Amino acid sequence: MRALMLLGDKQLELTEIDPPPPPAAGEVQVRVKAVALNYLDVWGFRGMAFAKRKMPLVVGVEASGEIAAVGADVTGFTPGQGVVMYGALTCGTCKACRAGRDNLCENVGGIMGFHVDGFARELINLPARLVIPVPAGVSHTDAACAPIGFATVQHMLFDNAKLEPGETVLVHAGGSGIGTAAILMAKQIGCTVITTVGDDAKAEKAKALGADHVINYKTDRFEGVTRKLTQKKGVDVVFEHVGADTFNGSLLCLKRGGRLVTCGATSGPTVTFNLMQLFQQQYRIIGSFGATMKNIAESLDKMAAGLKPVIDTTVPLAAFERGLERLAGRQVFGKVVVTF
Numbered sequence: 340m341r342a343l344m345l346l347g348d349k350q351l352e353l354t355e356i357d358p359p360p361p362p363a364a365g366e367v368q369v370r371v372k373a374v375a376l377n378y379l380d381v382w383g384f385r386g387m388a389f390a391k392r393k394m395p396l397v398v399g400v401e402a403s404g405e406i407a408a409v410g411a412d413v414t415g416f417t418p419g420q421g422v423v424m425y426g427a428l429t430c431g432t433c434k435a436c437r438a439g440r441d442n443l444c445e446n447v448g449g450i451m452g453f454h455v456d457g458f459a460r461e462l463i464n465l466p467a468r469l470v471i472p473v474p475a476g477v478s479h480t481d482a483a484c485a486p487i488g489f490a491t492v493q494h495m496l497f498d499n500a501k502l503e504p505g506e507t508v509l510v511h512a513g514g515s516g517i518g519t520a521a522i523l524m525a526k527q528i529g530c531t532v533i534t535t536v537g538d539d540a541k542a543e544k545a546k547a548l549g550a551d552h553v554i555n556y557k558t559d560r561f562e563g564v565t566r567k568l569t570q571k572k573g574v575d576v577v578f579e580h581v582g583a584d585t586f587n588g589s590l591l592c593l594k595r596g597g598r599l600v601t602c603g604a605t606s607g608p609t610v611t612f613n614l615m616q617l618f619q620q621q622y623r624i625i626g627s628f629g630a631t632m633k634n635i636a637e638s639l640d641k642m643a644a645g646l647k648p649v650i651d652t653t654v655p656l657a658a659f660e661r662g663l664e665r666l667a668g669r670q671v672f673g674k675v676v677v678t679f
């Protein structure tokens with residue numbers, strides 16, 4: 340069967356590997372249908388010296404598929420059923436796992452497609468507890484965007500930032516996969532959305548998605564425009580994932596007691612900020628990574644109810660690297676999805 344392997348930094352190869360054995364007790368075998376790309380794939384492709392990971396490595400951190408076979412003692416899954424997979428090998432037994440806080444698992448075995456083999460292969464065996472059914476009417480391409488693209492945002496906005504209807508949120512990089520999802524989810528509950536983009540064509544698309552105010556960060560300073568738009572009060576929530584280039588400006592955009600939630604640092608991981616500003620303004624800065632199984636199910640339910648992820652491009656498996664380049668070049672508006 341086909342698998343896309345990372346042999347070393349920046350060396351991807353489409354290879355033939357042996358298919359997995361029939362699923363063991365407690366496992367299901369999934370036929371992968373679509374893999375959605377994330378910035379984690381870009382970091383993984385370029386190489387991260389500090390990350391402990393095996394090589395060669397099957398890439399792909401976020402995917403959808405259908406059940407190919409069901410092992411003994413597995414109930415609730417039937418062959419042909421659409422599913423998505425949780426992207427980290429959690430233990431299922433620690434305190435965090437038992438509390439449904441899967442992304443805080445104390446014994447996590449690694450992120451699939453980054454530390455350990457991922458989803459860019461035709462068949463994969465997994466513990467059934469890491470597999471989530473896809474509701475009727477959600478395509479494989481859309482479903483592939485649920486485990487990270489949608490669920491990360493669900494976790495950030497609602498579990499962590501506690502975003503409420505009627506609040507104002509600043510969404511950075513509104514054309515990115517998670518930025519587009521954040522605009523959709525915040526508008527769905529009746530928030531005012533301010534977003535940033537890097538060119539005028541993306542500004543039009545962000546408006547079409549429902550953003551109330553779009554700032555081209557290349558021609559305007561987003562913090563100045565945001566303060567003006569909020570009559571100098573600031574926003575309730577900032578949705579951060581840009582990092583070094585925007586973090587201090589993001590803090591300036593917050594109202595007193597405002598919440599900043601961040602899940603990324605695409606422009607760089609190191610910032611200096613003013614602690615007096617932090618405590619005097621009573622900001623809450625919340626780190627967020629991944630999502631829970633529940634967040635993935637919630638995301639799929641939103642898709643089934645009509646909140647479709649924005650797909651920028653679909654490419655075939657052999658063009659995975661071209662998809663990565665498109666993502667890394669910040670040309671995208673929405674998600675890049677690799678189809679099998």
Ligand SMILES: [Zn+2]
Nearest residue numbers: 430433436444
């Ligand atoms: Zn655990």
